[in-house]
Amino acid sequence: MIGEARERSSNKNQKNKTIVRKNQKISKMEEGIREVILDYFSNIFSSVEPSDRDLEWVLRTVQPRVTEEMNQRLIQPYSHDEKYWHIVGADVVRCVLDFLNYRNFHPRLNHTFIVLIPKCTTPESVAQFRPISLCNIVYKLASKAIANRVKHFLDSIISPSQSAFVPNRLITDNVLVAFEIHHFLKHKKWGKVGLASLKLDMSKAYDRIEWKFLERVLDSEATKEAFRCIKEILSKYEKASGQFINLQKSSVNFSGNTDPTLQLELAQSLGVAVTSNHAKYLGLPACIGRSKKEIFQDLRDRICKKIFGGAAQMKRKSTGYLGPNSVKASKVEGRYFARGSIFEARLGFNPSSTWRSIWRTIPLVKAGCRWRVxxxxxxxxxxxxxxxxxxxxxxxxxxxxxxxxxxxxxxxxxxxxxxxxxxxxxxxxxxxxxxxxxxxxxxxxxxDVLVWHYAKNGLFSVRSAYYVQRNFQKRSNNVSDPSSSSESRTTWNFLWNCKVPNKIKIFIWRLCNNALPIAPNLIRRGVEMDPSCPFCQSHTEDLEHIFLNCTFARQVWALSEIPCCSVFNWLGLAQNWIRFLYDNLDEGQFRLGIALMWKLWYERNKLVMENQSPNSLNVVVGAKSTTIAYQEANSEQSSLSRPNVNPCWMPPALGSLKVNFDAAIFKTQVGAGLSAVIRNEQGQCLRWETKFVKHVTDPLHAEALAARMAIDMASDFPGRTIEVEGDCLVIISDINKRDCNHSYFGPIIKDICILLDHYTNVTVKFSRRSANKVAHALARRAVEVNGSNFAPDTLNIILQRDMEPNE
The missing domain is CATH 1.10.150 (DNA polymerase; domain 1)
Structure with missing residues (x-):
C-alpha cells in the first residue's frame, strides 16, 4: 500500500508539457500552449449575442417563484454584527456593507485568477481541464452574505426535479429516478408504442452562460413528434442561454418494443448515438444487471484509490433525506405502493435493483421512526x-x-x-x-409527521441508521460492545482528547480493533508473504510480539525510561493493554507510550517497504519530538484569538424596542422557567413576564417556548420596530431560517414563524449570555415569582447591571 501511495504521489507531480489543438496538432512550446488555452477559454467566456426573440421564446416558460414576502426579506439592509468582524477589521466590514447596501464595489475586487484543474489523469486537450476562479476574499464575503439569504428560499424557488445543491434534497434522488426509468425500458418488450430516454451532456455547463439570459431570468416577472420539437427546443435554448449540447457525449436509449429502423431515424434527427443503456449517469451506472459486483467495480476502485490504507466498507456517510414530496418518493410510490404506506409495501413483480435495496431497509427504518404529535x-x-x-x-x-x-x-x-x-x-x-x-x-x-427518532432534527441519516443497525445486531446476538463499559468509555474519551496528533489516535484505534495489516491478517485475506517478524525474523508476527516481546521492541521500551515497563503484559487484547497503560501512567507518560507504539509501527513499515534498518534510539527520539512538537504548536497563542470581552446589553435604535428572553430548567421541580423583558432605547423596562411550565425538561423546548412568549409580548406594541434577542443559537437560527423541521420542538418553531409572518416589523437576533442577564435572572426565579409579581428594587438592580460593561 505504501508503494501504491508513493507511485500515486509521483504521478500527481508529473507535469504535462504538451497540448492538442482543435486541428489535432500538438503544441509543445510554452508560448503555443498559452495561446491555445487563451483562445479556447476566450471563446467559452464570450457572448454569442442571443436575439430578443430567442430569449423571449425561452423565458415565456419561466414562471415567477420569488414571492413579495421573500423579496422583502432578501432586500433588507445588511448589518455589521456578523461573526468575527473584529478580526477582519472595520475597513473590510465597511467595504462589504457598501457593496451589499449601496452597490459600491471597486472593479478590481471582482478580478479573479483562473486555475485549470485536470478532469482526467493525462489531459491532452484544453477541454479536459476544468477552470476554477480564485476570488478576492472581500468578494467572497459579499457573495457569501447574499447566498446565506437566498439559500433559505431555494426549496421554494428551484423546481422539485432539481435535487442537487438544495437543502434537504440529494443529487442521488435523480440517480434513483434514472434507475427506475432504465429498468422499465429494459423490461418493456411488448406494446405498439415504443419509449425512449435521451441523455444530454452540456458542454462546459457551469462556464458557458449568457449574462443577458441570466439577467432576464432573474428579473422575470412572468412524444414522437417531440423528437423534432426537442431538437428545436435545444437549438433555441442554446441560442438564448449560450450553453451548448455536447452531442458526442449525448445518447438515446429505446425500449425493446421500438422498431430498430425507427430508432435509427429518430437518433439521426437528433444527431446523437443509439445505446442499449446509458453507461453512467451522475457518476453511477444507469442500469444494473445481474452482476452487481462487475457493475460497481469501477466505483469501488475509485473509492479505494481515495482511501489509502482504509477498509473497503464505508462506515460514515453524508446526511440524506428522501422526503415524501421528493421526485424519487413520488415515482417509487406510484410504482410500488400507490395505495398504501411504504411500511406496508411488498417487493412486487419485476422490481428494480434500487427498489429491492430500499425494500430490504424498510424494517430498519420502521424500527427507528415514530410520530411527532x-x-x-x-x-x-x-x-x-x-x-x-x-x-x-x-x-x-x-x-x-x-x-x-x-x-x-x-x-x-x-x-x-x-x-x-x-x-x-x-x-x-x-x-x-x-x-x-x-x-x-x-x-x-x-x-402529525413521521420523524427519525435517532437524529436531533428528526430527519433520517445513513450515519444514525448504521449505528441503530449495529445495536440491533448486538442485541440479537447478545454481543456487548468492547468500548461500551464505563471504564472503556473513560479510556477512549481520554484517548480522543489526548494531546497527540490525530494519526496516532487513529493508529491506536486500529490497533485495538485488530485492523493493522500485520502478516496473519494479510495471509488470512489471501496475501502470500513471509509470516515472520520483520525485526527479528525469529518469531511469527503478531501484535503482542511487535509491540512488546520482540527484542527490538524491548530495547525501545528500555530506552524510553517509562516506569513499570518490565511488567507490561498484553492481557489478551490490545484494548486491555491500552487500559493498563492508562491506569499505570500519568498523562505525559501515556502520550509518550502510544507515540512509541506508533513510531514502532512506522519503523516496521519502513523496513518492510523500503528495507531501511531501524534504530531503537531513533524510535524513542522520534516519538518524544513528535509529542513535544505537537504540544508546542497547540500551546502557542494565536495573534488572531478572540478578545476576552463579554458584550453587555445594547439599547435598540431610537424609537425601537428590544425584547430579551431566556429559559432555565429545574430538575427538582420537573419543569422550566420562562422569561421575557421588553425595554426602550433608554433601557427602561416597559414590561416583563416570567412563567413556570411543568413537565418541560428539554432545554431547547424551553428556549423555544420562551421565544414564543417574547414574540407574544412584542405583538402588544403594534406599529413599533422590535428586536427580539435570545442566547440560544439553535432556536434563533431555526426561527430566522423559517426551519419548521422535524425536531422535537418543531411545533413551537412553527407557531413562532406564523406569528412573525403577521408582524413584519419584528426581527430575531442572537445575543451572548453576558448581554442577556435580566432575562436569565428572571428565568432562574420563575419558580418563586408568579407572573410579573417581582420586587421593583431587585429588578432595577438587575436592569442596571445589565447595561454595565463586562470585564
Missing amino acids: GDGSNIQIWRDQWLPRSYSFRPIQMQNCSLWNAKVETLIDNDLHCWKEDLIDRTFVPDDASLIKALPLARHGVQ
Whole structure:
C-alpha cells in the first residue's frame, strides 16, 4: 500500500508539457500552449449575442417563484454584527456593507485568477481541464452574505426535479429516478408504442452562460413528434442561454418494443448515438444487471484509490433525506405502493435493483421512526409509535384501559392548546404520562409527521441508521460492545482528547480493533508473504510480539525510561493493554507510550517497504519530538484569538424596542422557567413576564417556548420596530431560517414563524449570555415569582447591571 501511495504521489507531480489543438496538432512550446488555452477559454467566456426573440421564446416558460414576502426579506439592509468582524477589521466590514447596501464595489475586487484543474489523469486537450476562479476574499464575503439569504428560499424557488445543491434534497434522488426509468425500458418488450430516454451532456455547463439570459431570468416577472420539437427546443435554448449540447457525449436509449429502423431515424434527427443503456449517469451506472459486483467495480476502485490504507466498507456517510414530496418518493410510490404506506409495501413483480435495496431497509427504518404529535388526528394511541424514548415508542397498556380505538387528538384540549392531564394520568402508567405531558403542542394547525427518532432534527441519516443497525445486531446476538463499559468509555474519551496528533489516535484505534495489516491478517485475506517478524525474523508476527516481546521492541521500551515497563503484559487484547497503560501512567507518560507504539509501527513499515534498518534510539527520539512538537504548536497563542470581552446589553435604535428572553430548567421541580423583558432605547423596562411550565425538561423546548412568549409580548406594541434577542443559537437560527423541521420542538418553531409572518416589523437576533442577564435572572426565579409579581428594587438592580460593561 505504501508503494501504491508513493507511485500515486509521483504521478500527481508529473507535469504535462504538451497540448492538442482543435486541428489535432500538438503544441509543445510554452508560448503555443498559452495561446491555445487563451483562445479556447476566450471563446467559452464570450457572448454569442442571443436575439430578443430567442430569449423571449425561452423565458415565456419561466414562471415567477420569488414571492413579495421573500423579496422583502432578501432586500433588507445588511448589518455589521456578523461573526468575527473584529478580526477582519472595520475597513473590510465597511467595504462589504457598501457593496451589499449601496452597490459600491471597486472593479478590481471582482478580478479573479483562473486555475485549470485536470478532469482526467493525462489531459491532452484544453477541454479536459476544468477552470476554477480564485476570488478576492472581500468578494467572497459579499457573495457569501447574499447566498446565506437566498439559500433559505431555494426549496421554494428551484423546481422539485432539481435535487442537487438544495437543502434537504440529494443529487442521488435523480440517480434513483434514472434507475427506475432504465429498468422499465429494459423490461418493456411488448406494446405498439415504443419509449425512449435521451441523455444530454452540456458542454462546459457551469462556464458557458449568457449574462443577458441570466439577467432576464432573474428579473422575470412572468412524444414522437417531440423528437423534432426537442431538437428545436435545444437549438433555441442554446441560442438564448449560450450553453451548448455536447452531442458526442449525448445518447438515446429505446425500449425493446421500438422498431430498430425507427430508432435509427429518430437518433439521426437528433444527431446523437443509439445505446442499449446509458453507461453512467451522475457518476453511477444507469442500469444494473445481474452482476452487481462487475457493475460497481469501477466505483469501488475509485473509492479505494481515495482511501489509502482504509477498509473497503464505508462506515460514515453524508446526511440524506428522501422526503415524501421528493421526485424519487413520488415515482417509487406510484410504482410500488400507490395505495398504501411504504411500511406496508411488498417487493412486487419485476422490481428494480434500487427498489429491492430500499425494500430490504424498510424494517430498519420502521424500527427507528415514530410520530411527532401535531394535532394528533393521524396517530392511534395504542397502535402507533409516538412516545420519544429509546426502548419502545408505543405506550404501555394498562389493564382495563379505555380509549382502545381513540387517537391522540382525544388527549388534547384544542381550546387551551394543552394536554388533558387528568385523562392522561387515568389512562397511562406514570412514566408514559410524564412523557406525554412534556410533548410540545402548537397553537396553530400543525400536522402529525413521521420523524427519525435517532437524529436531533428528526430527519433520517445513513450515519444514525448504521449505528441503530449495529445495536440491533448486538442485541440479537447478545454481543456487548468492547468500548461500551464505563471504564472503556473513560479510556477512549481520554484517548480522543489526548494531546497527540490525530494519526496516532487513529493508529491506536486500529490497533485495538485488530485492523493493522500485520502478516496473519494479510495471509488470512489471501496475501502470500513471509509470516515472520520483520525485526527479528525469529518469531511469527503478531501484535503482542511487535509491540512488546520482540527484542527490538524491548530495547525501545528500555530506552524510553517509562516506569513499570518490565511488567507490561498484553492481557489478551490490545484494548486491555491500552487500559493498563492508562491506569499505570500519568498523562505525559501515556502520550509518550502510544507515540512509541506508533513510531514502532512506522519503523516496521519502513523496513518492510523500503528495507531501511531501524534504530531503537531513533524510535524513542522520534516519538518524544513528535509529542513535544505537537504540544508546542497547540500551546502557542494565536495573534488572531478572540478578545476576552463579554458584550453587555445594547439599547435598540431610537424609537425601537428590544425584547430579551431566556429559559432555565429545574430538575427538582420537573419543569422550566420562562422569561421575557421588553425595554426602550433608554433601557427602561416597559414590561416583563416570567412563567413556570411543568413537565418541560428539554432545554431547547424551553428556549423555544420562551421565544414564543417574547414574540407574544412584542405583538402588544403594534406599529413599533422590535428586536427580539435570545442566547440560544439553535432556536434563533431555526426561527430566522423559517426551519419548521422535524425536531422535537418543531411545533413551537412553527407557531413562532406564523406569528412573525403577521408582524413584519419584528426581527430575531442572537445575543451572548453576558448581554442577556435580566432575562436569565428572571428565568432562574420563575419558580418563586408568579407572573410579573417581582420586587421593583431587585429588578432595577438587575436592569442596571445589565447595561454595565463586562470585564
